[in-house]
Amino acid sequence: MSTIDVNNLLSQMRQMSAQVRAPQAVAKIAPTAAQPDFSSVLKESVSAVGRNQMEAGRMAASFERGDPGADLGRTMIAVQKADLSLRTMVEVRNKLVDAYKEIMNMPV
Secondary structure, eight states: OOHHHHHHHHHHHHHHHHHHHHHHHHHHHOTTSOOOOHHHHHHHHHHHHHHHHHHHHHHHHHHHHTOTTOOHHHHHHHHHHHHHHHHHHHHHHHHHHHHHHHHHTSOO
C-alpha cells in the first residue's frame, strides 16, 4: 500500500467522523442552518457502497485481463474496501431492522 492510499483512506475516515459529529456542533453554533436528513444520508451511503463495489469489480476485471497499469496492490485494497463497506452497510441495516422491531413491540 502506498503512502497516498493510506493518506487517502485516513482522509476519508476523518471526513466520515466529521460528518457524524457535525450535526451536533452545527446545531449549537447555527440552529437555522440546513442539515441533511437521515434518508438523504442513508441514500448517499448506499450509493457509495455501490460505487465501491463497481470500482472494485472494474479493477479486478482489469487485473484479470492483464491490462497494463493494473496493480495487484491497489486492486486488493479496492476489493477489501468494497467488502468492508458492504459488511458495514449490512450491519447498519440489521440495526435499523432491530430498532424497527423494538419500536413496533412497544406498548402504546
